[in-house]
Amino acid sequence: MTAQTTRSSTRTAQTRATQGLSIVVPVFNESKGLPSLHERISEVARFLHAKRGLAVEIVYVDDGSRDDTYLVAQALPATAADVQVVSLSRNFGKEAALLAGLDHARLGAVMFMDGDGQHPPSLIETLVSRWLDDGYDVVYTAKAHRESEPKLRTLGVKFFYDLINWGQRQKIPEDAGDFRLLSARAAAALRQMPERNRFFKGLSSWIGFRQVRVDYEPARREHGKTTWNVWTLIGLSIEGLTSFTVAPLRLASLLGALFAATALLFGIWIMLETILFGKDVPGYPSLVVSIMIIGGVQLLMIGILGEYIGKMLSEIKARPVYFVAEHSVKHADETETDK
Ligand code: UDP
Ligand code: MG
Numbered sequence: 001m002t003a004q005t006t007r008s009s010t011r012t013a014q015t016r017a018t019q020g021l022s023i024v025v026p027v028f029n030e031s032k033g034l035p036s037l038h039e040r041i042s043e044v045a046r047f048l049h050a051k052r053g054l055a056v057e058i059v060y061v062d063d064g065s066r067d068d069t070y071l072v073a074q075a076l077p078a079t080a081a082d083v084q085v086v087s088l089s090r091n092f093g094k095e096a097a098l099l100a101g102l103d104h105a106r107l108g109a110v111m112f113m114d115g116d117g118q119h120p121p122s123l124i125e126t127l128v129s130r131w132l133d134d135g136y137d138v139v140y141t142a143k144a145h146r147e148s149e150p151k152l153r154t155l156g157v158k159f160f161y162d163l164i165n166w167g168q169r170q171k172i173p174e175d176a177g178d179f180r181l182l183s184a185r186a187a188a189a190l191r192q193m194p195e196r197n198r199f200f201k202g203l204s205s206w207i208g209f210r211q212v213r214v215d216y217e218p219a220r221r222e223h224g225k226t227t228w229n230v231w232t233l234i235g236l237s238i239e240g241l242t243s244f245t246v247a248p249l250r251l252a253s254l255l256g257a258l259f260a261a262t263a264l265l266f267g268i269w270i271m272l273e274t275i276l277f278g279k280d281v282p283g284y285p286s287l288v289v290s291i292m293i294i295g296g297v298q299l300l301m302i303g304i305l306g307e308y309i310g311k312m313l314s315e316i317k318a319r320p321v322y323f324v325a326e327h328s329v330k331h332a333d334e335t336e337t338d339k
Helices: 002-017 034-052 069-075 094-104 121-132 151-165 184-192 200-206 230-244 247-277 284-317 334-338
Strands: 020-027 055-062 082-088 108-112 138-143 176-182 211-216 324-330
Touching: 020 034, 020 094, 034 055, 034 069, 034 121, 055 069, 055 094, 069 082, 082 094, 094 108, 094 184, 108 121, 108 184, 121 138, 121 176, 121 211, 138 200, 151 230, 151 247, 176 184, 176 200, 184 200, 200 230, 230 247, 230 284, 247 284
Parallel strands: 020 055, 020 108, 055 082, 138 211
Antiparallel strands: 082 324, 108 176, 138 176
16 A cells, blocks of 8 residues: 555656646637637746746637638637647537637646636746645636525535535536636546546546645626626536436335335325224315326436436447547747746
C-alpha cells in the first residue's frame, strides 16, 4: 500500500516537471465575446509560463456554431499559448464538445472552461495552484451564491442530486460546475470511460483521486444568451440520471412494493370487515381511483424503463460522439512567449 502510494507520487512528480496544461473551451455561437476572452486567457497563460514554466495550450471546440465563431477562433493569435481550433461537423451539444476537447488536448492536465466569459480567467491561477502546490487531481468549482435563482429550480436541483447520489459510494457534489481542472492522470482516467452518453460532472467525480472544491462568483454573460431553458435542463437531468445511476429503477421497485403492501393490507381489512361485521362490499369510487393510480404509476415506470432501454440502444450502436470537420493548430511564437 505504502509502496504503491510512493510509486504513484513519484510518477506524479515526474510528470508534473514536464507537464503542461490544456485549456478546453467549448464555443457555440460565441464569436462576439471570443477575442476578449482569448486575450484574458492568454494573459494568464503568459503569467503561468513565466512564473511556473508551465506550457499552456488553448483548445477551442466550435460546436457547430451558426455564426462565424470558427473564423473568429481561427484568427486568434497564439501569443502566449498554442491555439488549437477543433470544429465539429454540426452542433453536438456541450458534453460532446467537452469530449472533443479532451481528445485533442495534448499537454497532460486539462482544464474545462465555458466560452461565454462566465468562468472568470482570473480564477485559472487559483485552480492551477491547488493542483500544482497542493497536489489535487480534480479541482472543481462551485457557484458561491445561488440564492438569486428561482426556488423551484433550487428544489429541482436538490431532488436531482439526491436521486443521483442515492446509494452511491462516490457522491457527485451538489452545485459543482463544469469549470474544472484535472491532473494528467485524472484526465487519462476520464479518457478511459467508454460511454457515449457523457455527463462530465458525474464522470470526473466518479474517477476519484484527490478532489477539492473552489467557490467562485460567476460573471454575467456578456454576449449572446444561454442555450438552456427548462426543457433542456430537464433533458440534461434525465440524461445525467439514466447514464449514471439506476436509482429511478430502484425507486420504481420500491414504489411497486409499497403499492403491493398497501393493497394487501387493504384486502385483509376488507375481508375482516365482511367476516367480523358482516359488511358487504360497497365502493366503485375506490375501485376506479385505485385502478387509475396503478395504471398511471405503471405507465410512468414503463417510461423510466424505456429511458434506460433507449440509453442501452444508443450505447450499443456505439456511434462516435462527434465528428471533426476542421482542425488547426497554431504554435505559440517562441520569441513572444519568452518575453
Ligand atoms: N455550448 C456548446 N454547445 C452547445 C451549447 C453550449 O458548446 O450546444 C457552450 C457555450 O458556447 C458555452 C458553454 O457551452 O461556452 C456554456 O453554455 P451556456 O452559457 O449556454 O450555458 P450556461 O452558462 O447558461 O450553463
Ligand atoms: Mg454560460
